[in-house]
Amino acid sequence: MTWNSLRSLIDKNDSFLLSSHLSLDGDCVGSQLAFYWYLTSLGKKAVMYNHDPVPAKFMFLEGAEAMRTELPDTAFDVLAVLDCSNLSRLGWDTGKFAGGPIINIDHHRDNNAFGTVNIVDVGAAATGEIITRLFDTAGIAYPPAVAEALYTAVLTDTGGFRFPNTNSNVLHLCANLAEKGAVPPAIYEKAYASHSQAGLLLQSRIWSTLKFYFNGRVCCLEMPMSLLDDLGALYSDSEGMVDITTTAAGVQVGIMTKHTETETHFSLRSKGAVDVGRIAQQIKGGGGHSSAAGCTLQLPLDRALAAMLAIVEQELH
Numbered sequence: 398m399t400w401n402s403l404r405s406l407i408d409k410n411d412s413f414l415l416s417s418h419l420s421l422d423g424d425c426v427g428s429q430l431a432f433y434w435y436l437t438s439l440g441k442k443a444v445m446y447n448h449d450p451v452p453a454k455f456m457f458l459e460g461a462e463a464m465r466t467e468l469p470d471t472a473f474d475v476l477a478v479l480d481c482s483n484l485s486r487l488g489w490d491t492g493k494f495a496g497g498p499i500i501n502i503d504h505h506r507d508n509n510a511f512g513t514v515n516i517v518d519v520g521a522a523a524t525g526e527i528i529t530r531l532f533d534t535a536g537i538a539y540p541p542a543v544a545e546a547l548y549t550a551v552l553t554d555t556g557g558f559r560f561p562n563t564n565s566n567v568l569h570l571c572a573n574l575a576e577k578g579a580v581p582p583a584i585y586e587k588a589y590a591s592h593s594q595a596g597l598l599l600q601s602r603i604w605s606t607l608k609f610y611f612n613g614r615v616c617c618l619e620m621p622m623s624l625l626d627d628l629g630a631l632y633s634d635s636e637g638m639v640d641i642t643t644t645a646a647g648v649q650v651g652i653m654t655k656h657t658e659t660e661t662h663f664s665l666r667s668k669g670a671v672d673v674g675r676i677a678q679q680i681k682g683g684g685g686h687s688s689a690a691g692c693t694l695q696l697p698l699d700r701a702l703a704a705m706l707a708i709v710e711q712e713l714h
């Protein structure tokens with residue numbers, strides 16, 4: 398049913414603008430590339446536009462160079478939003494699409510069903526998983542480059558098959574993608590083992606901030622944003638560092654701050670005992686999944702962290 402309504406919306410229209418949430422991750426990139434391939438294979442006109450650029454490590458994916466950071470002037474029939482829980486998370490003004498058809502394919506729990514067609518499965522590990530299942534259910538044969546994009550989406554949104562969303566369905570799906578041409582060790586190397594020297598130096602500085610709270614139940618890392626300029630590193634070089642926080646035995650909540658003098662962003666992680674999505678939702682604009690979430694406070698680090706720890710303490714077991 399969902400596939401039929403998606404397919405009829407695609408059939409009735411000719412041009413599509415694809416977009417994903419701010420600060421693109423592997424799922425945003427892989428899902429867009431796969432959906433872009435599908436639309437163009439049908440002879441449709443499609444453009445991928447995002448507020449933020451593709452992280453360098455995902456540029457190996459075929460078609461990634463076509464993803465733009467400048468909104469095209471031309472009109473589009475349909476806005477297709479992938480891996481994004483609401484329109485404001487896109488980070489750009491979608492006003493000109495108001496009232497027109499919008500496709501919403503996502504797995505975020507706080508997705509507000511903003512689309513004309515909504516394919517939202519909060520049980521899916523990645524939007525790439527939803528798209529793979531749509532293709533497979535519809536019997537669509539896709540080339541190895543698309544299998545690679547979809548595998549990258551699922552690999553990165555499961556933290557390299559480590560997060561609580563990793564299950565037998567996900568592993569079967571990825572085995573299927575490997576059979577269709579995705580090469581797991583090659584994608585691992587691109588996604589997780591292609592740091593720049595400045596990026597690895599940045600990580601060493603972040604490691605050195607490690608602290609524990611509440612008898613080891615909370616682990617925290619800090620990244621002053623000024624470090625990026627100091628070292629010539631990129632914001633994306635810190636991606637995945639937050640996951641270090643939950644590798645200590647006994648940790649229930651992992652926190653990584655990214656802060657300037659006036660603003661503190663929190664990335665939150667859980668191994669399952671605590672719902673960090675619920676923690677993030679207590680702060681305006683925050684949200685995410687039960688095992689990975691984020692929010693921002695317009696406060697300097699010391700005051701923001703004190704406020705966050707007070708919220709987290711209520712959720713600990």
Ligand SMILES: [Mn+2]
Pocket residue numbers: 424425480504522523524554
């Ligand atoms: Mn995702």
